[in-house]
Every structure is written in C-alpha cells, then in structure tokens.
Amino acid sequence: MAEEKSKVIDNRPGWIASINPWVLRVVNNPERVAFVLHRVTGILMALIIMAHIFVTGTPAHTGWEAWVEEINKAQGFSLVTLYFFFFAGIAWFHGLNGIRLLLVEFFGVCIGKPEKPKPPYIAPSLKACQRKLLYLVFLLWPILWAITGYIVFFK
Amino acid sequence: MTFDPQAATRTPPKKVIFRIKRYDPEKDKTWWEEYEVETYRGMTVLDALLKIKEEIDHTIVMRYSCRMGVCGSCGMVINGMPRLACQTQISEVASEAKPVIELEPLKNYPVIKDLLTDFTKFFNKHRSVKPYLIRKNKEEVEKGDAEFLMTPEEHKELYEYTLCIACGLCYSACPVAASDERFLGPQALAYVWRYVSDPRDEAWKERLEAVDVEEGPWSCHYAASCSAVCPKMVDPGAAIQRLRSVLIKYKLGLFKKKTAKKAVIPKEQVKPKKPLPPESKLVEGVDIEALDKAPVEIPVEELIS
Numbered sequence A: 001m002a003e004e005k006s007k008v009i010d011n012r013p014g015w016i017a018s019i020n021p022w023v024l025r026v027v028n029n030p031e032r033v034a035f036v037l038h039r040v041t042g043i044l045m046a047l048i049i050m051a052h053i054f055v056t057g058t059p060a061h062t063g064w065e066a067w068v069e070e071i072n073k074a075q076g077f078s079l080v081t082l083y084f085f086f087f088a089g090i091a092w093f094h095g096l097n098g099i100r101l102l103l104v105e106f107f108g109v110c111i112g113k114p115e116k117p118k119p120p121y122i123a124p125s126l127k128a129c130q131r132k133l134l135y136l137v138f139l140l141w142p143i144l145w146a147i148t149g150y151i152v153f154f155k
Numbered sequence B: 001m002t003f004d005p006q007a008a009t010r011t012p013p014k015k016v017i018f019r020i021k022r023y024d025p026e027k028d029k030t031w032w033e034e035y036e037v038e039t040y041r042g043m044t045v046l047d048a049l050l051k052i053k054e055e056i057d058h059t060i061v062m063r064y065s066c067r068m069g070v071c072g073s074c075g076m077v078i079n080g081m082p083r084l085a086c087q088t089q090i091s092e093v094a095s096e097a098k099p100v101i102e103l104e105p106l107k108n109y110p111v112i113k114d115l116l117t118d119f120t121k122f123f124n125k126h127r128s129v130k131p132y133l134i135r136k137n138k139e140e141v142e143k144g145d146a147e148f149l150m151t152p153e154e155h156k157e158l159y160e161y162t163l164c165i166a167c168g169l170c171y172s173a174c175p176v177a178a179s180d181e182r183f184l185g186p187q188a189l190a191y192v193w194r195y196v197s198d199p200r201d202e203a204w205k206e207r208l209e210a211v212d213v214e215e216g217p218w219s220c221h222y223a224a225s226c227s228a229v230c231p232k233m234v235d236p237g238a239a240i241q242r243l244r245s246v247l248i249k250y251k252l253g254l255f256k257k258k259t260a261k262k263a264v265i266p267k268e269q270v271k272p273k274k275p276l277p278p279e280s281k282l283v284e285g286v287d288i289e290a291l292d293k294a295p296v297e298i299p300v301e302e303l304i305s
Helices: A030-057 A064-073 A077-106 A129-154 B046-057 B120-128 B138-143 B153-162 B167-172 B175-181 B185-196 B204-211 B227-230 B236-249 B289-294 B300-304
Strands: B016-025 B029-038 B075-078 B081-084 B100-104 B110-112
Touching: A030 A077, A030 A129, A030 B175, A030 B227, A030 B289, A077 B236, B016 B110, B029 B120, B046 B100, B075 B167, B081 B120, B081 B167, B081 B227, B100 B289, B120 B185, B153 B185, B167 B185, B185 B204, B185 B236, B204 B236, B227 B236
Parallel strands: B016 B100
Antiparallel strands: B016 B029, B075 B081, B075 B100
16 A cells, blocks of 8 residues: 655745844844844855955956056046945945944853843743944944945045 | 843733734645734733643643743744743733734754644753763662752852753754754753753763764854754853863863762751650550551541541
C-alpha cells in the first residue's frame, strides 16, 4: 500500500523577513527595523564596493590625471556627487549601527542584567542601554548624512 | 511582551469579527474566513475561538490546553504579532474603531491544519541541546538523595531563563529562522546559556563546543523580536548575545567556569531522630515506633462477613 504523504505547508516567510520589518507587526521592537536596515545597507555597500573597484580601475586604461580631473570637476548635483551622497547615507547607518552591534553581539554589554519578571514585563535587554544607543543611531544618522550632503553638494 | 494592566478592565467592542487563516490539507487549499463573535469583558482570544468552535464552526482546528499561559500550546499570530491566545485579551487587540482580529498560524512552522502547527523540528532542536543538568558524577543524579546548591545571586542570574515554557513564539518571530531552517533558534540557544551559566552544571565545555557551529549563536543578528514577543519575559535575545561573547572568550582561552560545588545531603536527612515525647504515647501498651515500621493489617474479609 502506498504510504500517504502528510500535507503540510511551509509557513516561513523566507528572505523577505530580512528586508521587510513588517512581515510581523511586533510592538516595542525598533531593533528589528535596525536589523533590516543593517542588512539592506550591508548588501548595498557590498554592491557599491564592487562598482567602486570597477570605477577606480578604469583610469588604469584611460590615465589617472584625466580621471582625477574629472572627479574634481564634480560639484553641485551631478551623478558623482549624488553617488557620494547616497554612499555616505548607507555607510553612516551601517557604521553607527555596527558599533552598537559590536558592543552587543561580541562583548555582550549594553543588554542589561537578568531580572525577575515584574510588570510591565519588558525583557531587560529591550530597556537596556543598547536601546538608547539605537535611538542615538537613528538620531545621528540623518544629522551626519545631512552634514555630508552639505559638504558634497555645497563645499 | 509588554503587559497592559488596564486591558483586562477595558470593555471590548460588543461584536468582533475574527478573520482566521484556514488551511485544508486534504484539498491543499488556504483561505481567510470571517466569524462574528459577541464578546464580554475579560474574554480572551482563546475563549472566542472556543466559542466559534462550539457555536459557529466545529471544523476549526487549533491547539490549546491549560488556558492560563502555562502550557504554551495556543501560540498563534494575532493581528500580526505572535502571542498566546489564552493570554491575549480581546480588548488588547480590538477596538471600537477597528473591531477586527486576524488570526494566523505561527510563522516558521509547518502548518498541519488551520491554526495548528507542527512543533516536531522545534522540539528536536530543543532536545539536541540537552536541556538538563549534566554532572560528571552520574551517581549523584541517579541516587537522588543529594542537593546541588547555589547562592541566591547565582540563582538570580539564570532564573529568568528557567521560566521558558517552550511555546515557540520566539522562534516564530525570528527573522533568521524565517530564512534558515537549520538555525537552532532563540529557544534552544537560550537553554544552552541557561545551563552554561548554571553553577551546578559541569558540561559547559561540551555545550559551548556543540553550539560553535554556523547554525548556533553566530547566525543571530539581534533583531530582538524573540525578546519582544516572549510571554514569560525570558529574554532569549540577550541570552544568545551572552552565549556568543562567552564563546568568543572561550575560543581565545579567556573563559573558564568556576568548578561546580559538590552535591550535599540535605540537613534534614542527617538529623538524628528525636525520641517521641511521653504524651505522644496515648494508648498504653501500643508501641508507635513499631507501628511505624510494620504496616497495619486491616481484616477486610472479617469486616465484610
């Protein structure tokens, strides 16, 4: 007799959970937004670095002096300055959040101390200083990005 | 999971629409079905589900047992967040402005039928980390007459991890487990930390070496959703970070756990037995100590006849 295969459906969202923080609507969890942003900026940085190697390798064929002159000419809103501005944005977030993650993941600090449950039953790590650092990242990121934008476009 | 102390006293909307994601394995079909339920103050989502099952549709399938947040059976995604249905008040998740509650089976688990998910792989991962005390001297454990002592401070360090009821909500919320089925998951890794940090456990080296794999704590990227959804405030996210930092120290030769204390016989067992006071011998000629040793024989047949 042929064995009946039990039918079950796989309910895993897959890689989409890494780029969409709202696959689940978990409350009191800005770390998940940071996790998604960190992944997305990491992938973008990897792509940009590959493009960067390609672009900086080009003058080997066309001549360094002409290339440096071309880059120096880039002022105001050009393709090169927009690229720098975009790259600065993702690098600032990835770097700032990376420092927070380094403290949390490798040194095991800023995650509070274990405690006995008491109302309102919020896990210690969600109210520890890593959360404050996360808010600091979200605050500093746009400020530093704007300053970089000012330098890139207007200086 | 944040606890709203006022939720139980709030009156929920009189009628709430439950949108339930259903799955029929025989037809291999998934669909959303709506049910309207009359509510009352203090009604939980599980109460409403049982009301639907009893009065509207007997075919709905879900898992539940204790109805009071102890067994961890009734986990499901309620309005987009993994929660225990028995611990979730309707007034917490539905309002007069939006009297709709969406119920889905837990993410990251295979769905057997409707809201019922298969926990086999989850429990296999739980078993794989040996979630029990391991002592070098097996006799101490097998004999069972000795106690393994620890100080209140040591107990405080691991107490919150002992509260885990293996409801699987953390695993359901984990974005890493969503894409990597091999990942041990927050629950199993929190258990590893619970025993590594336990001063009574003597297998910390074996435990650390067993989880020093790709699917161990290295795969965690601290989205902290596990800690945010935990109904028992276990904080598996922090446990994994502690485990990883200890693992790094161990690999660098900088971590060494204190030697576990020897098991001791409880004091009450070694106390010499005090002689009985004279007033306890109520009946003359009856030896109470002898009666203690020999069981009382009741003449059953004699009594029946």
